[in-house]
Amino acid sequence: MNRDEGAEVVLRLDRISKAFGALKANDGVSLTLRRGEVVALLGENGAGKTTLMNILFGHYVADEGGVEVFGQPLPPGNPRAALAAGVGMVHQHFTLAGNLTVLENIRLGTEGLWSRGQGGARAKVERLSRDFGLAVHPAAKVGRLTVGERQRVEILKALYRDARILILDEPTAVLTPQESEALFATLRKATAMGLSVIFISHKLHEVMAIADRCVVLRHGRVVGEVDTHATDKGALAALMVGGELSLPRAEARAAGTVLMRLMGVTTPDRGAAPGLKGISLELRAGQITGLAGVSGNGQAALAEIVGGLAQPAEGRIALRGKDVRRWSPGTALAEGVARIPEDRHHQGSIADFDLTENAVLEGYRSRFSRRGWMNWRAAREFAETIIADYDVRCPGPSTRIRLLSGGNMQKLILGRAMAPGPDIILANQPVRGLDVGAIAYVQSQLIAARDRGAAVLLISEDLDEIMGLSDVIHVMSQGRLSPGFARGTMTAAELGLWMAGQKFEGADAA
């Protein structure tokens, strides 16, 4: 690849900041892209990658900072400006019309379909297609193309509009390995011809394969900028999820008996998301078990199993030494499993229900009704107790929960889950998207529950959080589970290797 420190800077993002309420989605992010260079933008979900690109394309207006393309400042808030300046974007979800041909799709939106003869346009598309190795027939209907071919059409569309800068958002998420290789070949040709590419991803091996430079975002900030030839996957993973920062840590404690045990649990793959591959896991009383891993490696499937939303296809679940048969959210609750869901908006709460109704969602049958009649007075008192005990900032229990901030919503869900005194707690991304104060509060509650003797399973993509809180750490990769590592026995870089999947191969071979 052609690395050249002296090459012309084609794109400069200068100290971009953007806040949504209390959440700083971008916090002083700077990025430069040179001619003929591939820069990878790395970061977990919610790190601020998408916000940054939306600002570049004028969908959002930055609170601070500016964008320069080829030395010219870009007017903020104008989606056409970036396109006109020669920046093309290929989205993860394609924006093509299936009933039109490749050529029609490429010309759609730039010129009228009947404005002039298609000959010139067709010749240009064929030339681009040849030059960049983007094999696709201009007259083919897009609806009949494979996903890989559609992506080529998207890239052709950008090139046809004379894009000199290509932004690819998770381009390999939908591709087979072979198609990914073909894409990389195209990108190498493109950079050789002087194009510049921003490659958004969280797949480390691809980033290592294609990028010259990596810019790593976390919590809206640039936490690292490294040359790919001077780094490795483990270091990148550690940068991405954190490991160099220190957070308050829980003191080690002696673990108690096994409260929940998974034995050889397997679940089917779901599309691109891997299922569980024969996982065995023990959750012990008085212990926080941390589950680290890059997003989309089977954590969601494990959370569904532990929370009662899915049954294992193979393998068994045992609670307090006894096998469970009919496993459902209801039985999980009845067995004292508290769940803090990953998606507090869609799974954890009902937006148009008020705080009282949301507070009793899980306990309405057992604790807030008698013979089918609701006891709303008790329900309201319960909601008021949670609001007071967990410091939920709200106008009152009759407020609809959609009006609460994420942190306050999470505190209500936490209060609801903790109220029956559960001894098994599943906390799936419990602090994602929360402000610092709420993070500390939720984490301290998990530690307090552990100190009372509960078994806590903490799932997080944030390695700092995992390392700070967990007594035992497991890593998931491609639906497989690493052995448990006791507190303090592993560095972030070593965990990063497990997260990247490398250590599994070693373990399998051994």
Next chain:
Amino acid sequence: MRLEPIANPSALRRLGLPALALVATMAVAMALALVAGANPLAVLGQIAKGALGSKLAVLETLNRATPLIFTGLAVAVAFRAKLWNIGAEAQLYAGAILAVVLGTGVLGSPWVLPVSALAAMLAGAALLLGPVLLKTRLGVDEVVTTLLLNFIMLLFVSYLLEGPMKDPMGMGWPKSTPLIAEARLPRIVDGLRLHWGFALAIIAAVLVWVIQTRTALGFEIRAVGQNPEAARFAGMPVNAVLVKTALLSGGLAALAGWSEVAGLKGHLSSDLSPGFGYTGIIVAMLALLHPLGVILTAIFVAGIFVGSDAMSRAAGVPTYIADMLMATALLFMVLAILLTQVRVVRG
């Protein structure tokens, strides 16, 4: 232009917009009257007079409202759980059939009325059970299945009236054997043409309201309707809730047919319902799915129909104006409901 959700709509927005929808409906009604060559204000006046102008008119309106309260409740209950029951018409006829089957001499006083009412409800519930099981088990769209059952049921009723249920004394008319006197619903007050079906409809509305607001089942129905994923996560038996909702909804719709036969007509004919099942959807939507609101909107809708009949005789404007009024009222109300939740922004 795009729509932007409003986090917390003001009371003015929530009440003012539906009121505005009614005003707009009236304006359209006057325009229609003008097109028909009549004096708009006189037409509105005659509709009002025909619906409420005399004791007889009021009673006629309330009688007409009775089946609409039942079908409106059936729709309101189901839609609350986002179970799209478009088949209230079929369930109504199921109830009517049972009123005839059990009311023509099989049972006598005092059991015939309660037993036939209960059996009618079970028949209506059973009719909705199939579509809801297809939905929960196989993911079949209940809009299609419940809608199509309406036509199947109407054909079945025609068959019954030409065959097994045909009144031998009917002089060839397609109507059933009449009910025995003990199977008829008595009038609420002697001498006034208003039967007990109306009182039962009011009681049913209150009961549905109590179920929705005071019982665990009502809580489940609302939760499943608002967010089935969160309901499932919280341990609610989502499919069982949908089945229970369907049984309640089908049973309520069946009572509409039962009370029309037992309270008003005394026999079954294939023109028993001029689309009460479909009009129930309008009634429920206008009431914003509130069970007590259904009483008011059913009376309002019934009044428009009864009043339009009278107006038509007096002013020579076709009664189709009533159907057009219902349609515009529904459209404006749906728009008003939407606009209480979102605002239109430019750009």
